[in-house]
Every structure is written in C-alpha cells, then in structure tokens.
Amino acid sequence: MDLFDTIDSRRSVKHYDANASLPETDFQRIMEAAIKAPTSFNIQHWRFVRVRDGALRQQIRAAAWNQAQVTDASELLVIVGDARAWARQPERYWRHADAATRDALVPMLQDFYRDRDWLQRDEAIRSGAMAAQNIMLSAKALGYDSNPMIGFDIDEVGRLLKLPEDHVIVMMLAIGTATSPAWPRSGQLALDELVVADHF
C-alpha cells in the first residue's frame, strides 16, 4: 500500500469485530516494522506488552472507562518504554559497529542521559511513539485498523502489567478488524497555524 494513502486512511477506530483474528504472520510483520523506527543512540527503549489473556483484558478494560475495543480488538498492545535502557549494557546497541565508533558513542550516550530523569522519560515516550506510528501504518497497510489510547487509569494498568518502576507507559494500542468507521476528522488546525518561521 502506498505510503501517503496509508497515512491518509489511518484513522482511530473504536469498534472491532470480537470474532476476527489477526494471523501471526501479520502480527510479526507489523512488529518488525515497529522496531525499524529510529531511537536516540539506537537505545531501543520500546517494550511491547501483548495482552492475550482474556481475564487480563477485562481488567484492563475496567481500568479504561470500559471501552469495548480493549477486549474486542484482535490484538491489544501496551507500548511501554524502559527509561533506563540507556544504562543497560549499552554496548549491545552498537555491537555491530566498529570498535572506535562504539567506544566513542557509549560513553557519550551515558553522559547525555545520566542524572537527567526528565530526558530519560522523554526518550522512552519518544521512542515508543515513533514505533506506535509504524505499527498503526503497518496494520492499515495489511487491512486492519487501530486505536491509540491514553485515556485510561495509567497507574492501574501499570499495576496490572506488573510494570517495572523504571518503565513508563507510552500508550495502549488496539488493532483489529473494524465494524464501524472512524468519526470524521473533528477539527484539524491549519498548517499555517502550526508551522513557525525560524522562531517564536
């Protein structure tokens, strides 16, 4: 599917066929595309919790204002970011690089993130969000729809997932076969309101 057509037709869809399934080959293709998004210093902060247990889906739905897509969609991913990924054996993110590059970059990235909690968190969110966009577009190109969600009890979902202390929730993503289309676009701001020339 053409890139621009995919971007145009990807919309947030709320209603899914609970009886539809998403073949494993499609899931793998979507996830392989997800992790081709860039990350700062190749740190790959993203972790993808794939929720298939029905009881857990129900608990998450209860923590998500009872939104039906949480249980009805073929796949429910909770995208999380490891805010400490920069500190976990960062050599492995550069293991295929030449030694000189690796020896320069690894201390550089450690110096960049150390003691900057806000930047560690930003990075986890940023990486996960870029992967999410690849996931939504890939799902669309394979004939599925998706719904990115942050409107839920974030702390409660973290507890349900036994989320480690140093990980953050980026978003929840329902993926499946739509039973009704997205709402029409509700009020897009014009580009000339969004593009700033040189500085504010």
Added chain:
Amino acid sequence: MDLFDTIDSRRSVKHYDANASLPETDFQRIMEAAIKAPTSFNIQHWRFVRVRDGALRQQIRAAAWNQAQVTDASELLVIVGDARAWARQPERYWRHADAATRDALVPMLQDFYRDRDWLQRDEAIRSGAMAAQNIMLSAKALGYDSNPMIGFDIDEVGRLLKLPEDHVIVMMLAIGTATSPAWPRSGQLALDELVVADHF
C-alpha cells in the same frame, strides 16, 4: 512508494548536499502527512519550527556539537509540543463534531490533563514523535533522507527559538538529499526480547 519499503529504507542519514533544495510542494506534502498522525483527544500539540535563516542555523549547529547536517540539510525542523494545548480553547479541536460529542469530550479532556504536569509533557512529546515518524517516512517516499536528532544543547536551542515556557522540544529533524548513506544497523535487539506476553 510502498509503506513497508518506505519503513525499511528510512534510515538516519548524517550527510547532506548543502546545494540541494527541496521544492515547496514537497515540503507541503510532507507536512500535510505529518499532521495526519493521531493525537490524544485530537489536541494536536505539535508545532514545527522551520529554520531557514542561515545565521540561526549556524547558531543551532554550534549548540548541536557542530553537526554538519544542521546547516547542510535542505530543511531543518525543530518539532516542539505545546504542553498546554489541552487548555487553549479545546472546543476548536472538536468544532466539526456534533454538539453532544463536543460537550462531553471537552470537559473530559480538561479533567484528564489538569494538574498533571507529567502527562501534559508526555503528551507533547508523544504527539510530536508520531508526527515526526510521518515526516521521516513521507520524506523518504519523496526521495529525501532525514536525521532525527536530540543530541544537542536542548536548553540553548530553546533559547535560540524563543521557545515559550510551556512548550517542549520533541526533536530536531534534518531533511534533505543524502551525500552518503546511513551507517549499517548497529545492533538491533531481537523481537522476542522486546515483546512481553501479558505482563512483566
């Protein structure tokens, strides 16, 4: 260009032809694609600072470890997010919706973000990062390359852009015509290390 081919071939490219240009029609097409990414409650936190002033580019380059792509790329975008966008006349984000939907959603989004500074910041980063992914893919599909950057003096670039207090820098993005290819992938983690079944 096919979506999966675009995702595969988008890489972070560091070296650009300083004499190449990017026609305005291509820029507009890229930006129209950018703002088709989703945002929570359609808040559209993203703002795109398009830096074309040569002297300002030089100042930003000095604040970015002197990386040449800052001045050599045809376009330099600093993607920022308005962390307070949720509070700025949110009715307009739902102006084309029916009144009942708008009247339900606007107070809901205000309750969700009010007094949660961390979530307001997360959201600005998240929205900007999803738009960034659309920009990088769209640029690739039109024959350009890009380089997402966060390795720079973030505070100093904010000062140079006269960034409002309640806006956050999401990333800098160089877009242009490559003069040398990206580095080979340096150490990707395997999917089975990244996908977590049901919970940690």
